[in-house]
Amino acid sequence: MNCEVCQLKELDVEHFEIREVLRCILHTILFHRALGLVRPKDIDLELFEITYVQCGDVELERKIDEKIDQFIDRVEKHPNKKNQVIIICLSFYEVKNKQATWFTNKVERLHWEQWYINLNVAQHPKGHLGKSHSSKVVVDPGDIATEARSARRGALESSLRDVLFQIIRFVNEKKDHVPPIPNLEGVSFPYEITISSSSDSAFGMDMFKRMLQTGHPTMLS
Amino acid sequence: MDLHGYPQAEHGRFEQILNQFLLKSLHIILDSRVPANRPSSRGGEIKKSDKWFNLALGDRPAAMDSLSFWNRSLMEPMIIDIILVQESPNSSSTDMFTETVVERWIVQYDSQRSLAPQIGDASYKKTYKKSIILLRSVYSTLRLLPAYKAFRKQSSSKQNCNFEINYKICSFSSPFSREEEESMKKYSFTPVDAQQGRLSVSVIYREDLSDFNLDAFVSCPLEIITDYVGSLLTDPMRAFPSTSSEKSRPTSFPIRGKQSNSSSPFQRPHSWTSGIHRDVSTQQSQPFSGSPPLYRSPSFSRLRSETAPMSIPHPMMARSPRYLSPNLSDPSRHSLPPLSPRNTKYDPSSHESSSGIRSVRRHDSLRAGELSNTPINVSQKLSRDAKEDSGRFSSLLSSSSSPRVGFSRSSSRLSFQDDFGDSDFSCPFIVDDVDPPDSQTSFLLPHSLNLDGRNSSDVSSQTSSTAKKSQDAAVGALVHMLRTAPPLRKDSSYYTSHSSKIEIEGEVGAASEFFKPRKTSDALEELKVYKEMKDILLSKSGARVAGKENTGT
Numbered sequence: 001m002n003c004e005v006c007q008l009k010e011l012d013v014e015h016f017e018i019r020e021v022l023r024c025i026l027h028t029i030l031f032h033r034a035l036g037l038v039r040p041k042d043i044d045l046e047l048f049e050i051t052y053v054q055c056g057d058v059e060l061e062r063k064i065d066e067k068i069d070q071f072i073d074r075v076e077k078h079p080n081k082k083n084q085v086i087i088i089c090l091s092f093y094e095v096k097n098k099q100a101t102w103f104t105n106k107v108e109r110l111h112w113e114q115w116y117i118n119l120n121v122a123q124h125p126k127g128h129l130g131k132s133h134s135s136k137v138v139v140d141p142g143d144i145a146t147e148a149r150s151a152r153r154g155a156l157e158s159s160l161r162d163v164l165f166q167i168i169r170f171v172n173e174k175k176d177h178v179p180p181i182p183n184l185e186g187v188s189f190p191y192e193i194t195i196s197s198s199s200d201s202a203f204g205m206d207m208f209k210r211m212l213q214t215g216h217p218t219m220l221s
Numbered sequence: 222m223d224l225h226g227y228p229q230a231e232h233g234r235f236e237q238i239l240n241q242f243l244l245k246s247l248h249i250i251l252d253s254r255v256p257a258n259r260p261s262s263r264g265g266e267i268k269k270s271d272k273w274f275n276l277a278l279g280d281r282p283a284a285m286d287s288l289s290f291w292n293r294s295l296m297e298p299m300i301i302d303i304i305l306v307q308e309s310p311n312s313s314s315t316d317m318f319t320e321t322v323v324e325r326w327i328v329q330y331d332s333q334r335s336l337a338p339q340i341g342d343a344s345y346k347k348t349y350k351k352s353i354i355l356l357r358s359v360y361s362t363l364r365l366l367p368a369y370k371a372f373r374k375q376s377s378s379k380q381n382c383n384f385e386i387n388y389k390i391c392s393f394s395s396p397f398s399r400e401e402e403e404s405m406k407k408y409s410f411t412p413v414d415a416q417q418g419r420l421s422v423s424v425i426y427r428e429d430l431s432d433f434n435l436d437a438f439v440s441c442p443l444e445i446i447t448d449y450v451g452s453l454l455t456d457p458m459r460a461f462p463s464t465s466s467e468k469s470r471p472t473s474f475p476i477r478g479k480q481s482n483s484s485s486p487f488q489r490p491h492s493w494t495s496g497i498h499r500d501v502s503t504q505q506s507q508p509f510s511g512s513p514p515l516y517r518s519p520s521f522s523r524l525r526s527e528t529a530p531m532s533i534p535h536p537m538m539a540r541s542p543r544y545l546s547p548n549l550s551d552p553s554r555h556s557l558p559p560l561s562p563r564n565t566k567y568d569p570s571s572h573e574s575s576s577g578i579r580s581v582r583r584h585d586s587l588r589a590g591e592l593s594n595t596p597i598n599v600s601q602k603l604s605r606d607a608k609e610d611s612g613r614f615s616s617l618l619s620s621s622s623s624p625r626v627g628f629s630r631s632s633s634r635l636s637f638q639d640d641f642g643d644s645d646f647s648c649p650f651i652v653d654d655v656d657p658p659d660s661q662t663s664f665l666l667p668h669s670l671n672l673d674g675r676n677s678s679d680v681s682s683q684t685s686s687t688a689k690k691s692q693d694a695a696v697g698a699l700v701h702m703l704r705t706a707p708p709l710r711k712d713s714s715y716y717t718s719h720s721s722k723i724e725i726e727g728e729v730g731a732a733s734e735f736f737k738p739r740k741t742s743d744a745l746e747e748l749k750v751y752k753e754m755k756d757i758l759l760s761k762s763g764a765r766v767a768g769k770e771n772t773g774t
Contacts, residue, residue, distance in 0.1 A: 028361060031357060031361065032354060032357045032358060032361070035275060035350070035353050035354065035357075036275055037267070037272055037275045037276075037277060038275060038276065038277065039267070039277045039279075040276065040277075040278070040360060042364060049370070050365070051364040051365075051369065051373075052361070052364065053360060053361050053364060161365060164361070164365055165362075165365065168358045168361055168362055168365075171354060171357070171358055172354070172355065172358050172410050172411040173411050175350075175351045175354055175411070175413075178350065178354070180346075180350070181275075181350055181353070
């Protein structure tokens with residue numbers, strides 16, 4: 001089984017927009033991949049005029065919010081000085097029980113799909129004049145700042161919409177690699193969410209490891 | 222469908238999937254475009270028939286109940302047009318509407334005989350799995366297209382909409398004109414391979430709806446009726462009950478200082494208002510806005526009238542719109558909501574509608590006995606309804622000029638009878654090794670396809686008795702309110718309607734509220750109408766209840 005990868009369009013977001021944007025994207029992906037019985041729930045974003053769909057699974061919501069909190073923590077601890085893109089990887093896998101050997105009793109995860117959400121989080125102004133393009137310079141007359149802000153907001157909304165369409169298109173185009181649906185409600189396939197930055201040294205390692213897991217055994221040689 | 226070379230069971234299963242796919246996609250599209258006026262049954266057990274494609278949507282929209290699909294062949298495409306209806310700008314009082322197709326959904330099974338047949342039980346399971354994904358993406362896309370905004374606006378503020386959303390389903394459609402096509406975009410979902418063919422869904426939609434000025438706020442001088450009682454034509458009014466009816470708790474109607482305390486409003490026993498009154502009493506401290514219109518639509522989480530100064534809630538006895546409209550000297554196109562004489566059901570919790578075809582229109586809202594202040598002159602609308610609604614969809618097929626009017630007699634029929642009694646039905650295809658459902662019983666059309674008829678008769682008897690009881694109480698409440706109503710004043714009043722029975726879906730829960738100041742002239746008009754109604758009521762009930770003149774100007 002091959003692993004399909006989808007790189008979502010990069011989004012420039014402000015700190016306070018992270019939560020909504022991530023919720024929207026993650027839930028949209030999961031809605032299309034939670035192929036068990038769901039009761040779809042429509043959620044309106046507050047910051048944008050977009051409505052997305054959730055699975056209606058409370059447990060899922062909780063997990064996603066947890067992940068988002070982690071993400072926000074991380075972003076706050078490591079301010080984005082160099083305009084790094086932070087990547088959230090939502091990966092679906094199948095669990096294959098390996099034969100228990102003397103040394104390992106590992107359960108192998110075969111990733112069959114990966115989504116990369118690329119966020120460029122704007123520098124936190126922190127109240128002083130910053131050189132970052134996103135900081136709201138105090139000296140600016142209010143009107144110009146507001147206009148710029150709403151223009152930026154409008155652009156983000158349009159990009160977010162594009163991302164959602166991107167997800168829908170991908171989900172439609174690639175269907176063959178989806179494993180058979182187990183008899184579960186809601187989220188039918190196990191998934192994991194990992195956060196990394198493009199500059200992470202560990203990031204490359206993660207990618208490599210994942211490639212090993214998903215690739216054909218002969219790839220290792 | 223060509224059956225050669227296929228095991229019967231396999232083919233039967235596939236037909237079942239196709240049948241259900243068409244129904245489900247129609248359900249999704251209608252739910253997302255046509256404002257429904259029934260309480261959504263989100264809570265509770267999911268019906269087996271709703272489990273198809275692992276997407277539980279709740280009860281089917283009333284519109285689907287009335288569609289006559291019996292003669293539709295599964296092989297024909299299902300074309301759903303979403304139409305925006307607006308009053309023509311050049312007409313003021315005449316009944317001229319412009320209809321624009323803002324979206325056209327085409328769901329069809331393309332039979333391709335050249336496709337190599339896949340024999341084996343994997344094929345229909347794969348088809349099923351892929352169609353689950355397809356339907357999910359259709360669901361999401363419906364929320365991202367421009368028309369969704371219009372739908373939300375309609376759902377949340379019927380009263381202030383200068384447009385209406387309508388729909389049309391047929392198996393073929395006239396192509397768009399060149400200029401229409403230029404303003405429209407097409408999106409095709411990747412088709413799902415199926416036995417000897419493909420299931421495909423595509424949509425042609427208008428990208429830019431700004432021409433329609435959907436956000437325009439429309440003034441509504443006439444406020445509606447707080448407590449709808451019932452149609453006079455269907456349920457002749459009974460004698461007024463004593464005012465101390467069995468209702469226990471007073472509703473808090475316009476609370477205005479000391480006066481409110483003295484009044485003891487009623488709690489109406491209507492099944493659909495029971496929740497409303499329970500809640501309203503908690504709103505004691507809130508100001509009211511005008512005479513609160515009572516929206517029975519489940520999409521309303523609040524009742525607010527946009528126009529302020531009328532603080533008298535004016536329960537309206539049902540009337541024929543033709544009776545009302547001549548009395549309205551209001552040149553505006555708004556009229557008091559007509560209570561369609563065709564409405565026999567007042568219980569929005571009854572999902573099957575006996576009004577059948579009528580449910581096609583947005584006037585579904587009236588079906589459940591609710592009052593919505595429609596932006597279009599309702600009496601005119603109703604006459605339109607009479608012309609057009611009768612078998613709107615079944616006759617729609619025949620109204621076209623094409624000879625291919627979907628009454629083909631092939632053995633595959635789109636069937637609504639998918640319940641087969643919940644006990645028989647097992648949701649197949651979820652697990653790979655699941656036993657195939659009994660295809661013999663499942664896809665062949667049963668004799669009694671009238672899912673509607675079976676259920677509606679149960680419900681109608683129940684609701685009519687409720688309605689009768691409610692009416693008496695309602696009339697009593699009405700009279701009481703008339704007697705004790707405080708004078709008009711400019712305060713905005715606020716009236717919350719939140720039936721506990723009516724579960725508000727998330728997407729429409731965030732209803733936007735509009736307040737609009739009213740002019741005195743508007744209030745005067747309304748007062749006139751109320752006076753007339755009151756007089757009629759009183760005269761009918763005899764001299765038992767002496768109405769007090771409603772003072773205040």
